[in-house]
Amino acid sequence: MKGQFLHPTRDFLPEGRAPVGYRGDMNTALLIDGLLRECASLVAAITRAADHRPSLAELPSRVFAEVDDALRREGLRASLLADLFGLKLRTYHDHVRRARRLRAERPLPLIAELYRCMRDEGPVERWELDGRFADAHPKVFAAALDELVDSGLAYRTGRGPSARFGAVVDGEAPSRVEAAARLVWVTLYHRTTADRAALAPMLGDDELLDGALARLEAAGHIEAIDGGWRCVDYAIPFGDRAGWPAAVYDHLRAVMGTLSAKLATGGAAQATDHTGGSTYTFEVGPDHPLDGEVLALLSETRRRMEALRAAVLDHNRRRPPGPRRRVIFYFGQRID
Numbered sequence: 158m159k160g161q162f163l164h165p166t167r168d169f170l171p172e173g174r175a176p177v178g179y180r181g182d183m184n185t186a187l188l189i190d191g192l193l194r195e196c197a198s199l200v201a202a203i204t205r206a207a208d209h210r211p212s213l214a215e216l217p218s219r220v221f222a223e224v225d226d227a228l229r230r231e232g233l234r235a236s237l238l239a240d241l242f243g244l245k246l247r248t249y250h251d252h253v254r255r256a257r258r259l260r261a262e263r264p265l266p267l268i269a270e271l272y273r274c275m276r277d278e279g280p281v282e283r284w285e286l287d288g289r290f291a292d293a294h295p296k297v298f299a300a301a302l303d304e305l306v307d308s309g310l311a312y313r314t315g316r317g318p319s320a321r322f323g324a325v326v327d328g329e330a331p332s333r334v335e336a337a338a339r340l341v342w343v344t345l346y347h348r349t350t351a352d353r354a355a356l357a358p359m360l361g362d363d364e365l366l367d368g369a370l371a372r373l374e375a376a377g378h379i380e381a382i383d384g385g386w387r388c389v390d391y392a393i394p395f396g397d398r399a400g401w402p403a404a405v406y407d408h409l410r411a412v413m414g415t416l417s418a419k420l421a422t423g424g425a426a427q428a429t430d431h432t433g434g435s436t437y438t439f440e441v442g443p444d445h446p447l448d449g450e451v452l453a454l455l456s457e458t459r460r461r462m463e464a465l466r467a468a469v470l471d472h473n474r475r476r477p478p479g480p481r482r483r484v485i486f487y488f489g490q491r492i493d
Contacts, residue, residue, distance in 0.1 A: 203405070222256035267293055268301040272324055275311055280323035287318070337362075338369040339403035345379055345388040347410065352385035392466075395459070411487040431484075455490040462486065 221242075228238055239249035267290065274289065275281055290298055302322065305311035314321045337360055344359060345351055353366070360366050370386065373379045379386045393400035393407075418432050426433055441448040 199409075203402075218252070218256040221252060225253060225256070267297060268304060271301055271322075272305055272310055275305075275322055276324035280314075280321045282318070283320040283322065284318040286322065333365060334368040334372060335399035336402055337365050338372045339393060339397070339400040340406065341366070341369045342373055342378055342388070342391060343393070343403040343407050345373075345386060346391035348388075350382060350385055350387045355385075408487055408489065411485050414485065415487070434487075452492075455488075458488050462488075 225238060225242075228241070233241075235249065236246060239246045242249060242252070244252060271286065271290070274286070286302075287298075293301075302311075302313075305322075306313050309325060311322055311324050340359060341356060344356065348355070356370075357363065357366060360369070370379070374381065374386070378390055379388055381387075393404050397404075412434075415432060415434055419434075422432070439447075439451045441451050445451075
């Protein structure tokens with residue numbers, strides 16, 4: 158039952174069915190609005206947590222390209238997609254070409270260029286930065302410097318044109334190659350195999366991709382095959398500083414994939430389900446008798462999953478491979 162979510166013949170055509178944006182008792186328009194808000198909040202949190210400010214240039218076009226690709230994989234034709242996006246067919250094709258070009262280019266924002274300059278060349282005086290980035294708008298340039306200092310990514314000594322700016326570099330911070338290697342690793346794991354054309358858009362940097370692949374291959378995590386690479390094993394260690402972007406991506410992919418799989422089967426929960434999810438909220442406090450038990454859910458589930466995964470891996474190593482299926486289990490906890 159592929160494509161029930163936003164399926165044209167069931168959700169959009171007037172045959173006595175639910176009106177546009179609805180499927181059964183679920184208002185898909187409101188659901189999509191909610192998902193977009195949550196995804197926007199996550200993008201904002203990642204941007205603030207990053208050790209540099211990633212480019213958000215042309216973000217709407219990049220989102221458009223991803224949604225368009227996903228709907229095409231569901232079998233929707235260009236003419237219908239143009240209508241869903243509220244565009245004329247010719248305008249739709251122009252949007253697709255522009256979005257895919259921008260997705261491949263990934264321009265570097267000014268704030269990232271400033272940080273890279275300070276990091277690679279050491280402390281730099283303000284007048285030198287003024288000359289190097291003379292094309293930048295003065296207000297944008299000043300705001301970028303203030304943000305780097307206020308966020309703790311850079312420091313400033315002195316005032317005026319002779320003020321010196323330098324990057325705050327953690328000696329134990331992971332390199333870009335290490336972080337990129339984790340992202341390539343998790344991508345190869347979920348794809349099983351991939352060629353360079355499939356991996357290149359993820360990093361947008363050929364030299365960085367080469368370094369990531371070389372590191373993974375040297376560690377025995379991947380191996381070269383005809384036309385690409387194959388994942389041999391995958392496990393990001395708990396607390397791995399270079400692995401947090403890959404871990405976030407892996408967790409989000411698990412959540413989104415489960416929701417998509419559930420929607421494809423109709424969405425109704427059954428007692429015998431092997432695909433699904435549940436969310437529980439507990440209101441407790443320091444004086445609550447079950448406060449400790451509730452707070453320990455995350456660590457206890459981690460310990461149980463680590464032990465179970467170790468047992469499964471040990472069995473798989475000792476027994477010849479037979480028909481297998483990949484079971485993806487996710488969990489998470491936060492305190493508001």
